Amino acid sequence: MDNGPGEPSRISTEKRTSSAIRAQDLKASLAFLPNISESPDKGAFVDLVKAFAEVYTSGKIQISVAPMARSVDNVLSGAADFHVPMIRNTAVPADSLPFKCSTEALGKVVFVIYSNKAKPITLNMLKAAKDKKPFPYQLETGRGLEAFFDFPVTPSNSLDQSLKKVDAGRVDGFIWAQEEADYTVRTLALKNVHRAFYFAFDDIIVLPKGPKGDKLDAVFAKLIKSLRESGKLQALHGAIHSPYSDWQP
Numbered sequence: 001m002d003n004g005p006g007e008p009s010r011i012s013t014e015k016r017t018s019s020a021i022r023a024q025d026l027k028a029s030l031a032f033l034p035n036i037s038e039s040p041d042k043g044a045f046v047d048l049v050k051a052f053a054e055v056y057t058s059g060k061i062q063i064s065v066a067p068m069a070r071s072v073d074n075v076l077s078g079a080a081d082f083h084v085p086m087i088r089n090t091a092v093p094a095d096s097l098p099f100k101c102s103t104e105a106l107g108k109v110v111f112v113i114y115s116n117k118a119k120p121i122t123l124n125m126l127k128a129a130k131d132k133k134p135f136p137y138q139l140e141t142g143r144g145l146e147a148f149f150d151f152p153v154t155p156s157n158s159l160d161q162s163l164k165k166v167d168a169g170r171v172d173g174f175i176w177a178q179e180e181a182d183y184t185v186r187t188l189a190l191k192n193v194h195r196a197f198y199f200a201f202d203d204i205i206v207l208p209k210g211p212k213g214d215k216l217d218a219v220f221a222k223l224i225k226s227l228r229e230s231g232k233l234q235a236l237h238g239a240i241h242s243p244y245s246d247w248q249p
Helices: 044-055 068-077 123-129 159-168 178-187 211-230 232-238
Strands: 009-011 026-031 061-066 082-087 107-116 139-142 154-156 173-177 193-207
Touching (some): 026 044, 026 068, 044 061, 044 082, 044 232, 061 068, 068 082, 068 193, 082 107, 107 159, 107 178, 107 232, 123 193, 139 159, 159 178, 159 193, 193 211, 211 232
Parallel strands (some): 026 061, 026 082
Antiparallel strands (some): 082 193
């Protein structure tokens, strides 16, 4: 049965009834991403969390889907035990973040610079311009990822709208994960967009800070290792994120 967007999907590998076991049930909050995690029962990231549930023997894993910022906040507020997806921030110290990043990574996430074909922007151009005053480019990225860059970026609430603005030349560029943005470029049939490699980030799990997060980090380290050794992790994550694809719309 499809529970619909926002409704929890419960997955369990074993039937357990004791309160001690139920106390170890986990709540997963997934960010809504087109074609990747659109509902608690549909999407490649949902399949990945379901794979965790299959090897997690201490309880159930409950899945919900929410907009990115709210999904992360679910972990900060205690409404969820973990959030996916998130990239490891290499621009700031890890202890300055409001959450804990899992020690083990799920894989790599390629981010791409989407700019207008009439004024294409490359990584070398950004490196050369990042210390200039004023910064010469008007760039956008997904809300909540502003601190991942060592140059000015404006948060965006809409992948579709940002890429449409790039296509129309209303902003200089948009930096986002390859698969989600490529899917949108193709779906909207945008023809004035130029693509350039930006960086390959670690794809990690967002956990709460403190003893609870430390314990969950150890749990997920074992789960990730188990899936990696079986080959399932590479297959599942590879269905979401691939190496950089050098193509142009």
